[in-house]
Every structure is written in structure tokens, then in C-alpha cells.
Amino acid sequence: MTPLRPTLTALARGAALAGLALLSLAAGLAMLTAVVLTFLLGLVIVFPPAVRLARAVTRWQRELAARWSGVRIDDPYRPAPPPPVPQADGWYRDGRTLYKRPTIPAFNQRWNWMSRDPATWRDFAFLLSAPVAGGLVVAAPPLAVAYGVARAAGGDPAIGAAVILLAAIGARWYAPWAVRVHGRVAAALLGPTEKARLAQRVSRLDAARTEVVDAQAAELRRIERDLHDGAQARLVAIGMTIGAAEQLLESDPQAARALLGKAREASATALQEIRRLVRGIHPPVLAERGLGDAVRALALDSPLRTHVTVDLPERASAPLESAAYFAVSELLANAARHGDATEAWVDVSAQGSALRVTVTDDGRGGADPERGTGLRGIERRLGAFDGVLAVNSPAGGPTTAVVELPRAFRAKPAPTTPWRYFGRLCWVLWPIALFPQGLIAMVFKLVDSPVKSWFLGLHVPEPFQWPVIVGMIALGGGLLAVALTTTVRGGQTEDGACG
Numbered sequence: 001m002t003p004l005r006p007t008l009t010a011l012a013r014g015a016a017l018a019g020l021a022l023l024s025l026a027a028g029l030a031m032l033t034a035v036v037l038t039f040l041l042g043l044v045i046v047f048p049p050a051v052r053l054a055r056a057v058t059r060w061q062r063e064l065a066a067r068w069s070g071v072r073i074d075d076p077y078r079p080a081p082p083p084p085v086p087q088a089d090g091w092y093r094d095g096r097t098l099y100k101r102p103t104i105p106a107f108n109q110r111w112n113w114m115s116r117d118p119a120t121w122r123d124f125a126f127l128l129s130a131p132v133a134g135g136l137v138v139a140a141p142p143l144a145v146a147y148g149v150a151r152a153a154g155g156d157p158a159i160g161a162a163v164i165l166l167a168a169i170g171a172r173w174y175a176p177w178a179v180r181v182h183g184r185v186a187a188a189l190l191g192p193t194e195k196a197r198l199a200q201r202v203s204r205l206d207a208a209r210t211e212v213v214d215a216q217a218a219e220l221r222r223i224e225r226d227l228h229d230g231a232q233a234r235l236v237a238i239g240m241t242i243g244a245a246e247q248l249l250e251s252d253p254q255a256a257r258a259l260l261g262k263a264r265e266a267s268a269t270a271l272q273e274i275r276r277l278v279r280g281i282h283p284p285v286l287a288e289r290g291l292g293d294a295v296r297a298l299a300l301d302s303p304l305r306t307h308v309t310v311d312l313p314e315r316a317s318a319p320l321e322s323a324a325y326f327a328v329s330e331l332l333a334n335a336a337r338h339g340d341a342t343e344a345w346v347d348v349s350a351q352g353s354a355l356r357v358t359v360t361d362d363g364r365g366g367a368d369p370e371r372g373t374g375l376r377g378i379e380r381r382l383g384a385f386d387g388v389l390a391v392n393s394p395a396g397g398p399t400t401a402v403v404e405l406p407r408a409f410r411a412k413p414a415p416t417t418p419w420r421y422f423g424r425l426c427w428v429l430w431p432i433a434l435f436p437q438g439l440i441a442m443v444f445k446l447v448d449s450p451v452k453s454w455f456l457g458l459h460v461p462e463p464f465q466w467p468v469i470v471g472m473i474a475l476g477g478g479l480l481a482v483a484l485t486t487t488v489r490g491g492q493t494e495d496g497a498c499g
Contacts, residue, residue: 010175013068014138017182020061021135027057028127035124044111051114058123061130061186069183076119076192081109118195126189132434136477137185138178141171147470159463181481234270238263283325291321295328295346302332304344304361311349316408323385324348324357327378327403331359334374339363339399355408358400365397378403423486426479434476441469 034050037043055077062073084092084105091098094105114120136143144167152160245259286294292310299306315321328346335341341363348357369375369391379389385405393399441455445465452458457469 007172007175010179011141011171013179014175014182015142017064017068017179018135018139018142020057020064021130021139024057024061024127024130027053028124028130031124031127048107048110048114051120054120054123054127058126058190061126062190065183065186065190069180069186071180071183071187073187073191076122076190078113078117078119081113084109119192122189126186129189132477132480136474137481138182140178140474141167141175143470147466156463163467181478185481234266234273238266238270241266286321286325287318290315291324292348294321294325295348298325298329298332299344299346302344303336304332304341306332306344306346309345309347309349312355313350314409316355316405320355320385320405320408323381323387324355324403324405326381327389328357328359330374330378331401332361334367335359335361335363335399339365339367339397341397341399350409351404353407353409355405357403359403360398360400363397363399365393365395365399367391367393367399367401420486423483426483426486430476430479430483432476433472433479438469438473438476441472445469 031050031054034046038047059075062075065071065073084094084102086092086102091100092102092105093099094108099105145164148160148163148167150160151157151163154160241259241263245256245263248256248259283294283297285297290312292308292312295310296308299308316324328348332344332346335344339361341361344359344361346357346359348355350356367375369379369389375389375391382389382403382405386407387403387405390402390404391399392401436454437456441457444451444453444455444458457465457472460468
């Protein structure tokens with residue numbers, strides 16, 4: 001790749017993002033019209049299509065931010081309402097009104113969902129401010145070139161050439177930086193709020209709770225069946241054997257002694273079954289010595305040559321340790337039973353405040369949570385703690401499964417860095433450069449007002465007035481972008497500390 005290619009790529013992406021900013025402004029104006037028609041004239045039917053258009057444009061912004069800037073932005077919207085459910089008489093209730101068909105109740109639910117979601121109005125604010133918040137930052141190089149061409153065509157070739165030359169030189173570092181900053185700005189304005197994250201988490205946990213309750217009921221039935229068919233049957237047989245031995249104790253001591261030996265062997269077998277059942281519920285080594293030693297004991301019992309690495313700052317809570325332990329147990333069992341593996345590697349470590357377990361085996365691969373009840377069971381168990389399971393298992397192997405449980409350890413507060421202080425300063429300064437010294441001075445310049453006031457761009461010699469005004473607008477947009485960037489980066493640091 002030639003040194004010029006990254007710059008050209010960044011310039012092309014910047015031009016595309018600038019065009020997308022104009023498209024965002026058009027979508028914002030369309031939504032503004034829908035808001036006026038809805039809340040002033042009562043035309044509620046125009047609001048949902050406008051919101052869907054706004055969300056489509058902002059979703060495009062999030063995708064480009066992730067693809068070009070490396071900034072992943074989660075959807076900020078609250079969970080969609082479920083479809084209306086009819087009453088026992090077949091009618092649908094919406095408030096105090098009954099409907100024969102679900103059309104109007106469904107529309108009312110979706111309208112309330114859209115209008116009461118703060119993310120809808122944050123999208124609206126972003127669409128209207130997109131040309132200033134991010135468009136000016138990425139559009140600065142082509143705007144500078146256009147200004148230089150205009151000055152050269154207007155009779156100032158020296159100034160025009162100088163502006164074009166400076167734009168060409170600065171684009172080498174500015175264009176990639178501007179694309180990254182645009183992604184940070186989009187993350188600050190389009191990312192989910194704490195309430196949205198909480199609502200999404202509650203929705204996920206509610207679904208996970210239902211699955212876990214079903215799984216626990218099935219597990220209780222399995223334990224009851226194992227006790228009834230295994231240990232209980234053996235204990236009954238032991239009692240009958242001892243009773244027979246009592247009857248033979250005086251008439252045939254030798255036979256009684258043989259029956260007592262069988263009873264002793266049966267009691268040892270029943271004890272092993274009970275211990276195995278107890279280990280399946282909650283292993284004693286896990287409760288006494290923690291997750292690290294429990295996984296090491298599990299590796300000793302596994303038919304695979306298992307290598308275990310543990311690096312934990314402290315013990316997690318008992319439910320989290322239990323979920324991680326049984327996930328490792330199931331993954332090792334799957335590797336031996338279905339993957340034809342001979343060797344496995346287990347790494348248990350802390351990633352910030354999250355507990356991460358990585359299990360890798362040398363089997364034939366092909367593991368898929370959609371086709372395996374064992375992996376689905378792990379997902380259900382982890383879902384109760386907002387945990388995730390990621391599986392990479394190409395055909396032919398190897399298979400790598402990563403289990404991550406957030407908020408397993410105490411979080412460390414994020415330190416306040418000089419970068420954060422600089423961001424706070426930018427929050428104070430960006431309106432001064434953008435509005436009074438930039439946009440308002442531009443209006444005074446366009447109307448040829450004799451009033452110069454304290455606008456710097458109007459006090460410099462005439463050939464430099466437009467460059468100063470445009471520079472102030474770009475400076476204000478850049479300061480706003482830096483302020484938003486520091487906010488997003490600080491929020492991501494705190495999220496990482498909190499898991």
C-alpha cells in the first residue's frame with residue numbers, strides 16, 4: 001500500500017460522511033415536519049414513518065462508525081413492545097377502550113414506544129446537528145480546496161494556491177483523524193443512555209430468567225429421578241439384604257456374613273452415586289477452595305490432557321463461580337464426547353471486573369450452539385448473570401469457547417487524566433469559536449454589515465476574512481468533536497472498569 005492510499009481512502013470516507021451529514025439533516029427536517037404535524041395538528045400517522053426514517057439514517061451512521069472508525073455503537077432503543085394479546089372474550093384492550101382488531105392497540109403501543117423513548121429525540125437532535133457536530137470536521141479538507149479554487153478563480157491565485165497547498169499537506173494527518181473523530185462524535189450522540197442500557201438488560205434478564213426457571217425445573221426433575229432410580233433403590237435393596245441377613249444370622253451365619261458383605265458393597269456404591277450427584281449440584285471443592293482449584297480438579301477427572309491457567313485477583317460470588325464451573329465442565333465433556341479431542345487448554349482470568357474463561361481443544365470442530373443442547377444450556381445458565389458464550393469452531397478444529405461474566409469483581413474507579421481536563425476545557429470553548437466568531441460573523445460578512453463588534457474575522461484584512469471565519473467554524477466543530485471524544489473515551493473506560 002502506497003503512503004498516499006490511506007490519505008485518499010480517508011478523504012473519500014470523509015466526503016461520504018459529509019454527504020451522509022447532509023442526508024441526516026434532510027432526515028432531521030423531515031422528522032421536524034412530522035413532529036409539527038403530529039403535536040400541533042394531530043396527524044399522528046406521520047410520526048412512526050419519520051421515526052423509522054431517522055432510525056435508518058442513524059443506524060447507517062453507527063455502522064459506518066464501527067466499520068471506518070473502529071467505534072462500536074450499540075442500538076440505544078428500548079425493547080419493542082410485544083404484540084397485543086386478546087382477552088378471554090377475544091377483544092383487545094387499550095386503556096379503557098376495547099377493540100375487536102389489534103390494529104389500533106398495536107399502533108398505540110408502537111407510537112408510545114417511539115415517542116417516549118429518549119433515544120428517538122437524541123436521534124432527532126443528532127440529525128439536525130450532524131452538519132455542525134461531525135460534517136464540518138470531515139468536510140474541512142474539501143471545503144478548503146474549494147475555497148482555494150474559488151479564490152484563485154476570483155483573481156487571487158497566490159492565496160488560492162497557498163490554501164490548496166496547505167490543505168493537501170494537512171490532509172495527510174487530518175483526514176484519518178477526522179474520520180476517527182466523526183466516529184467518536186456519533187458514539188457520544190447516538191450511543192445508548194444508562195436508562196436504555198438498563199431497559200435492554202432488564203429485557204434480556206427477563207427472558208433469561210424464564211429459561212433458567214425452566215432449566216432449574218428440569219434439573220430438579222433429573223435429580224429426583226436419579227435419587228429415585230439410583231440411590232433410593234440401592235438403599236431399599238441394602239435394607240432388604242440386611243433384613244435377610246438378620247434372619248439367617250442364627251441358622252446360617254456364613255450366608256448372613258455373605259449378605260452383609262453384599263450390603264456393604266451396595267452401600268459403598270450408593271455413597272459414590274450420592275457424591276456424584278452432589279458434585280453435579282455444587283461441588284464441595286468449588287465451595288471450599290474456589291473456581292481455580294475446582295477447575296483443576298475437573299481437569300484431573302477429564303479424559304483429556306487438560307492444561308489449566310488461573311489468574312484471578314479474588315474470588316467471585318458463589319453463583320458466578322458455579323456458572324463458570326459448569327460451563328467448563330460441559331465444554332470439556334463436549335470436547336471429549338463429540339469433538340474427538342485429546343488435549344484441552346483452559347484459561348481462567350479477570351478482564352477488568354469481568355470473569356473470562358477460555359476453553360480450547362484440538363478436536364474436529366463443528367460445534368454450534370444452535371445444534372447442541374449442551375451449549376444452549378450454558379447460554380441459559382450464563383444469561384441469568386448477563387453473561388455471554390462465544391464459540392469459534394471451524395470444521396476440522398480447533399474449537400475455542402469464551403465465557404465472559406461481567407461485574408464479577410470489584411471495579412476500580414477510572415483516573416482523571418489530563419486528556420479529560422482538556423476535554424472539559426473544549427466543552428467551554430467550542431460555542432465561542434463556532435457561533436459568535438464563526439456562524440454569526442459569517443452572517444455579518446454575507447450581509448456586508450458595517451458592524452464589526454468583537455468578531456475577529458471582520459477585523460483582519462479582507463483577503464483573510466473568509467479564511468478566518470471558516471477556520472473559526474472548523475475550530476468550533478473540532479473543539480466540540482474533541483469534547484465529545486473525551487466524553488466517550490471516559491465513558492468507555494468507566495464501562496471497562498465496571499465490566
